[in-house]
Amino acid sequence: MDIKKVTEYIWEIPQHGEMRVPARIYASHKILEAAKHDLTLQQARNVACLPGIQRMSYVMPDAHQGYGFPIGGVAAFDLDEGIISPGGVGYDINCGVRLLKTDYMEKDVTDKRKELLAEIFKEVPAGVGKGGITRLNRNILNEVLIKGAEWAVENGYGTRDDLQRTEELGRMKDADPSYISSRALERGIPQLGTLGAGNHFLEFQKVVQIYDKNIAESFGIYREEQILVMIHCGSRGLGHQVATDFIHLMENKIGIKGLPDRELVNAPFKSSLGQQYYKSMCAAVNYAFANRQMIAHWVRDVFRKVLGSSKGMDQVYDVCHNVAKVEKHIINGKEKFVCIHRKGATRSFGAGRPELPQVYRGVGQPVIIPGSMGTASYILVGTKEAEDLSFSSTAHGAGRVMSRHEALRRFRGEQIRDELAKKGIELQSTSWKGVAEEASAAYKDVNEVVKVSHEVGIGRLVAKVVPLGVMKG
Amino acid sequence: MERYKILEHTADAKFQAFGHTLEEAFTNAALATAALMWDWKKVRKNVRFPIEVTGKDLEQLLSHFLEEIIYLLETRLFLIGSVENITIQKIEKFKNDRQQEKDKEAGKEELKGTGNREWERKVEKYISQDEKAREEKGSEEKGEWSSKAKEEDEESKGKFEEAYRLQAVFLGDNFFEDYEIYGGVKAITYNEMKIEQKDDLVTVQVVVDM
Numbered sequence: 001m002d003i004k005k006v007t008e009y010i011w012e013i014p015q016h017g018e019m020r021v022p023a024r025i026y027a028s029h030k031i032l033e034a035a036k037h038d039l040t041l042q043q044a045r046n047v048a049c050l051p052g053i054q055r056m057s058y059v060m061p062d063a064h065q066g067y068g069f070p071i072g073g074v075a076a077f078d079l080d081e082g083i084i085s086p087g088g089v090g091y092d093i094n095c096g097v098r099l100l101k102t103d104y105m106e107k108d109v110t111d112k113r114k115e116l117l118a119e120i121f122k123e124v125p126a127g128v129g130k131g132g133i134t135r136l137n138r139n140i141l142n143e144v145l146i147k148g149a150e151w152a153v154e155n156g157y158g159t160r161d162d163l164q165r166t167e168e169l170g171r172m173k174d175a176d177p178s179y180i181s182s183r184a185l186e187r188g189i190p191q192l193g194t195l196g197a198g199n200h201f202l203e204f205q206k207v208v209q210i211y212d213k214n215i216a217e218s219f220g221i222y223r224e225e226q227i228l229v230m231i232h233c234g235s236r237g238l239g240h241q242v243a244t245d246f247i248h249l250m251e252n253k254i255g256i257k258g259l260p261d262r263e264l265v266n267a268p269f270k271s272s273l274g275q276q277y278y279k280s281m282c283a284a285v286n287y288a289f290a291n292r293q294m295i296a297h298w299v300r301d302v303f304r305k306v307l308g309s310s311k312g313m314d315q316v317y318d319v320c321h322n323v324a325k326v327e328k329h330i331i332n333g334k335e336k337f338v339c340i341h342r343k344g345a346t347r348s349f350g351a352g353r354p355e356l357p358q359v360y361r362g363v364g365q366p367v368i369i370p371g372s373m374g375t376a377s378y379i380l381v382g383t384k385e386a387e388d389l390s391f392s393s394t395a396h397g398a399g400r401v402m403s404r405h406e407a408l409r410r411f412r413g414e415q416i417r418d419e420l421a422k423k424g425i426e427l428q429s430t431s432w433k434g435v436a437e438e439a440s441a442a443y444k445d446v447n448e449v450v451k452v453s454h455e456v457g458i459g460r461l462v463a464k465v466v467p468l469g470v471m472k473g
Numbered sequence: 474m475e476r477y478k479i480l481e482h483t484a485d486a487k488f489q490a491f492g493h494t495l496e497e498a499f500t501n502a503a504l505a506t507a508a509l510m511w512d513w514k515k516v517r518k519n520v521r522f523p524i525e526v527t528g529k530d531l532e533q534l535l536s537h538f539l540e541e542i543i544y545l546l547e548t549r550l551f552l553i554g555s556v557e558n559i560t561i562q563k564i565e566k567f568k569n570d571r572q573q574e575k576d577k578e579a580g581k582e583e584l585k586g587t588g589n590r591e592w593e594r595k596v597e598k599y600i601s602q603d604e605k606a607r608e609e610k611g612s613e614e615k616g617e618w619s620s621k622a623k624e625e626d627e628e629s630k631g632k633f634e635e636a637y638r639l640q641a642v643f644l645g646d647n648f649f650e651d652y653e654i655y656g657g658v659k660a661i662t663y664n665e666m667k668i669e670q671k672d673d674l675v676t677v678q679v680v681v682d683m
Contacts, residue, residue: 067663067680128546128657183544186544186547186548187548190547197656198657240543240659240682247663248537251533252529262666263663403482404486404656405479405480406481431653431654432655434656437656437683
């Protein structure tokens, strides 16, 4: 496949064959070479063939092979001529990250790390098949699906200020749960307020480097050694089922003829089926927001219990990594609404966007990029340039390089726990095999990923954090 | 012949399952899916779940079949230990599934864990209502995909459609503390899915989202 180098960090697959637009990859030479080993580039090219795609099929620096769309894939579609595709969102709808700040410093928690972690482990349900403590029924779940994090705040979890500092204010207004299947609701009822498993985690971290003092301060990040908390999880079984259901529905109603890849099954955005998926997806997004709102509340409770106070534990931001949204962007000099798919990618709005809360409108939104377990994570800020470069998007994380199978062969969870302990990082998990699969050696270098984001200008470095305590599902 | 083989896949999990027949390969695919999460050999056979799924092609059938495992795990806390009495048949049905209504009228028992047909009918009702309203308004749906869908609908009204039906019984146990669960399958994907028959061997390949 023909790949042109545009600049040091920008590569393009020129439009040819069935492609309607070019494909563009933001990557270093090293990342690009790795991307050539799986189907990432072919998938980026396939996405470029979909009807109504605007400008280009983008791939972020943490790109790797996904289902239909690459992970790290960004594509925007015209609302009238274009499509919406569950594969462009992902199975874990609104898998995302929430960041809380604290006024604690490393010295305040050093002796209490084990205790903090043990308490968090007790309070936050996690693991495969594990249900939550919340008593839900269909009616309450319905409310959760419509109101998202708002429902959680109304029920005593966190504050209204948290909602301000959440993407979409914690609630996608287009949500309509009436198109969600019984099966998805059944999976969702026992799982609200749980962390899940796989690469989902909860970490309390310390700041180790601040790149932009002013912006960091406006995010609430003041100095090195400040303690922050990061929560990474999604819409659990409900989201997975919604994605599965609509993939099957679209297969049956619309078919897979002519698709470059079966996993790119889609429906016109304005068709009944397209709208039903969109509205169901919005509801699943809300479920994940409510989920993170609850977990954040419990974390604050734990800090209060173990350290004496949760004062100053404000939310920094909560971002989605897997979502489709209707956003206004400039295309060919004109402003228009598009349906933008971000799959394993983070929105990266710069200063001036009306979607941002007042506190961030002059600065740009926080972008939260977790590294792999036990390694550094980063906080970036969105930029104005990102609008033209990537429809205001950037990477979401590190991306895997080693299969889970191989990681299981090479590493043992207990061994990783001991190694992390030597580095001063406490780890607790519901499954040691799960820990082995998540070994950081199995992931790309997140430092490289954020460097590309920074250099290209789709998200600029603000701060770097490393974990002190890790809870894995 | 081994039942299945776990393969390398960077982001999630991939396996190949084998059998002398399609049914055997599907059975081993179910066990491979379970193996990603728990040791199915250790699961006691205390509980039985009859299941029935359909699919418009074998890939969709396989997808729906394996999805039952995830559904039963999360909603019934059920771990499969074995698959029995599995049959896969080619069936013909009316495009709008009238055979199913006939079966119901005839008093046939609807099997547990049968998936989303009730919901699919509800959504189809909305779709046809919307389409009717749109036709009445005289507005046109843009996009080549939707007009294609309309054509297909028109062509196939009242026609038979080929499909597959799979029936089986899952035997297993409820998930208590003594079973270790070490992985979570989020969904069955179509990525790199293959169902192939060569000589005496059926090979089924699946990638699952972990």
